[in-house]
Amino acid sequence: MQKQAPLFRALLASALLTLLCAGLFVPRVEQQVGAAPYKTLANHIVISEFRTRGQLGGNDEFIELHNPTLSSIDISGWQVWGSNANTPIPGTSNRKTIPASTVIPAGGYYLITHTGSTYAGTADTTYGTGISDDGGIAIFTSFDLVTPIDQVGMNNNSAYKEGAVLGELSGTANQSYERIVVGIGGNCEDTENNLSDFIWNSSTSNPQNSSSAISSCAPSTATPTNTETPTITTTPTETGTSTPTGSATATFTTTSTPTITLTPNCTLSNTSTPLSLVINEIAWAGTAASTGDEWIEIYNPAGGIGCTNLTGWVLRSEDGSPSISLSGVIQDDGYFLLERTDDTTVSDITADQIYTGELSNSGEKLYLENNGIRIDSANIDGGSWPAGSTSTFGSMERLMKSGVIVSDSPTTWLTNTGVVKNGLDAGLPNGCTVSVNCTTNPRAMNGTPRAQNWAAAVTPTPSRTATSTRTSTPLPTAVPVGRPVINEFLPRPGFDWNQDGNVDVFDEFIEIKNLGPVDINLGGWKLDDEANLGSNPFTLPSVTLKPGERIAFYGLQTNILLSDGGDTVRLLNSNNKVYDSRTYKIAKVEDQSVCRLFPDGSGSWYEDCIPTPNLINSRDGEVPVMPDAGFESPVCDLPDTLPEAFLIAECRGYGANLWRTMFWDASGWGNDVFVPANRSKWESFVE
Numbered sequence: 001m002q003k004q005a006p007l008f009r010a011l012l013a014s015a016l017l018t019l020l021c022a023g024l025f026v027p028r029v030e031q032q033v034g035a036a037p038y039k040t041l042a043n044h045i046v047i048s049e050f051r052t053r054g055q056l057g058g059n060d061e062f063i064e065l066h067n068p069t070l071s072s073i074d075i076s077g078w079q080v081w082g083s084n085a086n087t088p089i090p091g092t093s094n095r096k097t098i099p100a101s102t103v104i105p106a107g108g109y110y111l112i113t114h115t116g117s118t119y120a121g122t123a124d125t126t127y128g129t130g131i132s133d134d135g136g137i138a139i140f141t142s143f144d145l146v147t148p149i150d151q152v153g154m155n156n157n158s159a160y161k162e163g164a165v166l167g168e169l170s171g172t173a174n175q176s177y178e179r180i181v182v183g184i185g186g187n188c189e190d191t192e193n194n195l196s197d198f199i200w201n202s203s204t205s206n207p208q209n210s211s212s213a214i215s216s217c218a219p220s221t222a223t224p225t226n227t228e229t230p231t232i233t234t235t236p237t238e239t240g241t242s243t244p245t246g247s248a249t250a251t252f253t254t255t256s257t258p259t260i261t262l263t264p265n266c267t268l269s270n271t272s273t274p275l276s277l278v279i280n281e282i283a284w285a286g287t288a289a290s291t292g293d294e295w296i297e298i299y300n301p302a303g304g305i306g307c308t309n310l311t312g313w314v315l316r317s318e319d320g321s322p323s324i325s326l327s328g329v330i331q332d333d334g335y336f337l338l339e340r341t342d343d344t345t346v347s348d349i350t351a352d353q354i355y356t357g358e359l360s361n362s363g364e365k366l367y368l369e370n371n372g373i374r375i376d377s378a379n380i381d382g383g384s385w386p387a388g389s390t391s392t393f394g395s396m397e398r399l400m401k402s403g404v405i406v407s408d409s410p411t412t413w414l415t416n417t418g419v420v421k422n423g424l425d426a427g428l429p430n431g432c433t434v435s436v437n438c439t440t441n442p443r444a445m446n447g448t449p450r451a452q453n454w455a456a457a458v459t460p461t462p463s464r465t466a467t468s469t470r471t472s473t474p475l476p477t478a479v480p481v482g483r484p485v486i487n488e489f490l491p492r493p494g495f496d497w498n499q500d501g502n503v504d505v506f507d508e509f510i511e512i513k514n515l516g517p518v519d520i521n522l523g524g525w526k527l528d529d530e531a532n533l534g535s536n537p538f539t540l541p542s543v544t545l546k547p548g549e550r551i552a553f554y555g556l557q558t559n560i561l562l563s564d565g566g567d568t569v570r571l572l573n574s575n576n577k578v579y580d581s582r583t584y585k586i587a588k589v590e591d592q593s594v595c596r597l598f599p600d601g602s603g604s605w606y607e608d609c610i611p612t613p614n615l616i617n618s619r620d621g622e623v624p625v626m627p628d629a630g631f632e633s634p635v636c637d638l639p640d641t642l643p644e645a646f647l648i649a650e651c652r653g654y655g656a657n658l659w660r661t662m663f664w665d666a667s668g669w670g671n672d673v674f675v676p677a678n679r680s681k682w683e684s685f686v687e
Contacts, residue, residue, distance in 0.1 A: 043068075043069055044068075044069070044276070045065055045067055045073055045075060045104065045149055045150060046065070046068060046150045046179060046187065047063060047066075047137060047139060047150050047151075047152050047179070048064050048065065048066035048109065048178070048179045048187035048208075049062075049176050049177065049178040049179065049187065049205070049206070050062060050063045050137060050152065050176065050177055051169060051176040051205060052130070052132065052135070052154070052169050053133060053169050053170070053171075053172070053175075054117070054172065054173070054174060054175065054176075055118055055173070055174050056116060056117070057172060058130055058133065059114045059115075059116035059117065059130050060116065060117050060118050061114040061130060061131060062111060062113040062114070062119050062123070062176075062205075062207045063080060063111075063112045063113075063137060064111050064112075064207045064208060065104065065110040065112070065139065066104075066107075066108070066110075066179070066188075066208075066215070067105065067107060067108050067109075068188040068190075070106045071106055071301065071404075072103050072104065072105045072106060073103065073104050073404065074102070074103045074404040075098050075102050075104055075110070075141075076100045076101055076102050076103075077097060077098060077100070077142030077517055078098040078102075078139060078140060078141050078142055079094050079096065079097050079140045079142075079517070080094070080095045080096040080097075080098075080112060080137065080138075080139060080140075081093065081094050081137070081138045081139075081140060081148075081160070082130075082131035082135055082136070082137060083131075083135045083136040083138070083158045083159040083160045084132040084134065084158070085132065085135055085155040085157035086157070087157055089616065090135070090158055090159040092138075092160070093129070095127040095131065096112055096125060098110075099125060102124075103404065104210070105214065106214070107214035107215050107216050108210060108214055109208040109212050110124050110209065111123050111124045111125075111207050111208065111209035111210070112124065112126070114127060114128070115127070115128050122209050124210050133154065133169055134154055134155040134157075134158070135153070135154065135155065136151060136152060136154060136155070136158035136159060136160030136161050136165075138150070138151040138160040139151070141274050141407075142407060142517040143274040143275060143407040144274045144374070144602070145515060145516070145517055145547045145548050146515055146599045146600060146601045147373065147599045149274070150162075150190070152166065152177070152194050153194060154166050154167065154169070155168065161194060162192045162193060162194050162197075163191075163192055163193030163194055163195065164193055164194060164195035165195065166194050166200075167200075173203050174203055174205050175200065175203065175205060176200075176201045176204075176205035176206075176207070177198040177199070177200055178198060178201055178205075178206075179197055179198055180196075180197055180198070273375070274375060274376070275301070275375065275376055276300075276301075276308070276370075276375055277299070277300055277301075277308060277368060277375055277376065278299050278301065278368070278375075278376045278398065278405055279296065279297075279298060279366055279368050279376050279377070279378040279398070279408075280298060280299035280335065280397070280398045280453065281297040281395050281396065281397050281398065281447060281448065282296050282297075282359070282366070282385075282388065282395060282396045283295045283296070283388070283393070283395040283396075283445075283449075284359040284360075284361065284364075284385055284388055284396060285361060285388055285389060285390045285393050285394075286393060287345065287426070287445050288393050288425055288427065288445075289426040289427025290426065291390075292340065292341065292358070293339075293344075294339075294340040294358070294359050295337065295338060295339045295340065295346060295351075295449060296315065296337075296338045296355075296366075297335055297337055297338070297449055297450070298315070298326075298335070298336040298338070298368070299334075299335055299398075300331065300332055300333065300334050300335075300336070301333065301405050307330060307331045307334070308332075309329055310328050310330060310336070311327065312370055312371045313325075313326040313369065313370050314326065314367075314368075314369045314370075315366065315367070315368050315369075316366070316367055317357070317364045317365065317366055317367075318364065318366075319360075319364065321357040321358065322356065322357025322358070322359070323357065324338065324355040324357075326353065327353065328353065330352075335449075335450045336352045337350075337352050337353075337449050337450050338351065338352065338353050339351035339354055339355075340354075340355055340356065340357075340358075341356060342354060345425070345426060346424070346425070346449050346450075347423075347424045347425060347426045348424045349423050349449055349450050362384060363379060363382065363383050363384040363385045364385075365377065365378070365379050365380060365382055366379060372598070373602075373603065374602050377408045378396075378408055379408075379413075380408045380409070380483065381409070381410055382573065382578070382579050383575065385413075386411070386412070386413045387415040389415050389446075392415075392417070392418070393445065393446055394415040394416040394417055394418070394446040394447070395415075395416045395445070396413050396415065397414050397415070397416050397447075397448065397453040397454055398412060398413060398453060398455060399411075399412050399413065399455045400453065400455065413455075414454070414455040416446045416447050416448065416453075417446065417454070418444075419454055420452075420453075421448060422444075422448045422450065422451040423445050423449045423450070423451075424443050424444055425444075425445050482516035482518055482519060482520020482521075483514060483515040483516035483520070484512050484514050484515075484516075484525065484571065484579070485512070485513055485571070485579075485580045485601060485602070486510065486511070486512065486569055486570075486571050486580045487511045487512060487513035487550055487595065487601055487617065488509075488511040488552075488593050488594065488595035488596070488613070488617055489508075489510040489511065489593060489594055489595075490507070490508050490591070490592075490593040490594075490611050490613075491508060491562035491563065491564060491567065491587040491594070492562075492564050492587035492590050492592070493505070493507035493508055493590065493591060493611075494590030494591045494623070495507065495591055495611070495623055495624055497509060497611060497613060498555075498556050505555055506554060506555040507554065507555065508555040508560075508561065508562050509552045509553060509611075509613050510527055510552070510553050510558070510560065511550055511551065511552040511553075511613055512527075512545070512550065512551055512552075512553070512571065513545075513548070513549070513550040513600075513601045514545035514549055515548075515601050515602055516547060517547055518547065519544050519545065519547070520544070520545055521542055521545075522540040522541070522543045522544075522545060522551075523540065523541060523542035523543070524573075524574035525539075525540045525571065525572065525573055525574060526538060526539050526540065526571070527558055527569075527571060527572075528560065528570045528572060529560055529562060529563075529568055529569060529570065530567055530570075531568075534560075534561065534563065535558075535559055535560040535561055536559070537572065538553070538557075538559065540553070550614055551614065552613035552614050554613075562587075563587075565586055566583070566584060566585045567584065568581060568584075569581065569582050569584075582594065582605060591610075591611055591623045592607065592608050592609065592610075593610070593611040593612070594606070594607045595609035595612075595618075596617060597609070597617050597618075600616050601617075611623065
């Protein structure tokens with residue numbers, strides 16, 4: 001058997017090569033489709049059918065979106081982007097922003113076509129710039145213009161793709177790529193591999209729009225229903241003798257217990273879908289019993305998933321306190337209650353998790369992240385809390401519109417006024433003693449822990465009562481805002497990045513990127529290093545960044561010099577509030593930038609990136625090679641943490657052409673000179 005291994009490998013390689021070559025000529029191999037596992041059903045909006053050309057040629061395009069979840073999803077402000085396959089960097093641009101008040105119901109469709117498409121007359125909306133046949137398509141939410149909610153590609157060089165790509169469409173057939181049908185009839189499967197998720201309709205396309213029939217994504221095998229599920233345990237010893245009272249026809253047994261089937265589906269900890277879990281309520285002011293009795297609630301709005309495993313999820317403040325590594329499970333349409341320090345904050349409700357760390361009453365940014373990917377935020381604009389009260393201890397509750405979660409912005413939050421409330425605090429109301437009945441309303445908190453928010457249950461109407469400062473105003477509308485962040489910075493350059501003819505500290509740069517869904521003008525914002533140390537703050541010019549755009553500011557312009565020995569990079573808004581910051585310890589190597597990756601702009605920080613000012617961040621590639629001539633100053637390999645006089649002598653001016661590492665580290669060059677021990681107060685010099 002061992003002697004046959006080389007022959008086997010050769011045959012295997014030959015077979016793989018044959019398959020690879022075959023894929024160059026066929027856009028898509030028709031697949032045999034069977035019943036897909038329920039775990040692959042998408043929990044987000046998907047591209048369900050599309051094409052980049054049809055009977056009328058290259059502009060006969062359409063993109064069909066489908067909602068495979070069991071809840072309506074508001075896609076107002078979402079964006080459709082297209083990519084080509086240019087090298088080394090593919091071009092991308094926004095093809096269409098979805099109009100306001102656009103909601104796809106559960107199982108519904110939404111059709112976007114080119115203005116020159118055969119189906120333009122039935123489209124829900126249209127766009128004017130075509131998408132390359134060798135490119136890709138991405139759908140971005142208004143909340144996150146960095147990580148697509150779904151994407152598909154027809155070339156490995158496309159900026160948008162998932163797993164193995166599809167083949168390029170050609171000709172003028174009535175063709176399309178369609179997502180595999182799962183369940184009763186919906187385009188529901190998403191394995192995050194384009195080649196596995198789509199089939200090629202070679203001569204028949206059938207795009208559906210918002211008027212098309214609802215298509216369910218429920219599993220083909222119905223799950224038994226039992227109205228008494230909460231009272232039934234998941235222990236396998238449960239028998240038919242526990243049939244709920246009043247259900248004479250019930251045949252519920254251990255093998256069909258619905259709650260048991262939920263456990264295998266609690267595997268969504270790797271999701272990157274924005275708002276798949278949300279920060280739902282924050283009692284940052286504490287309660288009437290104690291200002292230290294803070295609590296936070298997370299809500300799971302997912303439809304039809306069952307539950308979410310919180311392993312890998314973190315709820316953290318931008319300043320690092322609190323920073324809570326979540327654990328446990330949160331059920332679909334369920335709440336997860338976090339209480340600070342102990343489980344007496346909400347005295348009549350058991351906490352799901354206890355945490356430490358205080359929320360500042362002056363305001364904090366909170367991030368809900370899954371394995372380093374930001375899923376939701378609260379108070380993203382910084383500054384004071386947009387809602388909540390230190391006088392009434394009303395919690396800060398998240399707004400919902402028609403059952404749809406609203407993305408975080410200053411208008412997303414309302415103060416609970418006590419009109420709808422739930423839960424008791426840890427203390428006794430004024431005038432009460434242990435011998436008096438004090439379990440009624442005076443002890444109830446102005447909040448709704450483990451219950452539907454007041455902001456979702458009550459529509460404020462004009463009122464003469466003084467119970468709330470918000471009762472006379474309508475529900476606010478979420479306003480999209482720009483969101484600049486520090487995306488990359490270079491503390492130790494070894495190349496003429498600013499192209500001024502010199503290689504020096506002025507080639508250091510700080511790059512800003514706009515993660516928001518709308519334009520933002522940076523005029524009045526500031527860049528700075530560590531507070532009250534080093535360089536003076538630099539006020540940014542009036543520059544407008546479009547969504548996803550970036551701009552690099554060099555030390556030559558800002559006079560912000562980042563220390564090789566460690567420093568902090570800060571972005572401050574026009575009110576001098578720290579909006580974003582990053583601290584690094586030491587810059588040991590030239591031309592290694594510090595950047596956000598996976599995804600660019602909002603992913604984890606890495607300190608071994610290749611400098612890419614004004615371009616997509618990367619850890620791959622090479623630094624450009626310096627030309628042999630035309631530069632007044634060579635690269636100085638000494639760190640800028642050395643005394644200034646030493647640097648001037650060794651790296652600038654007359655010493656610029658003299659400094660060599662060999663002089664310091666190597667032996668045997670020139671004539672070695674022995675310097676005797678010097679015990680006098682005078683220094684020794686050797687020339």
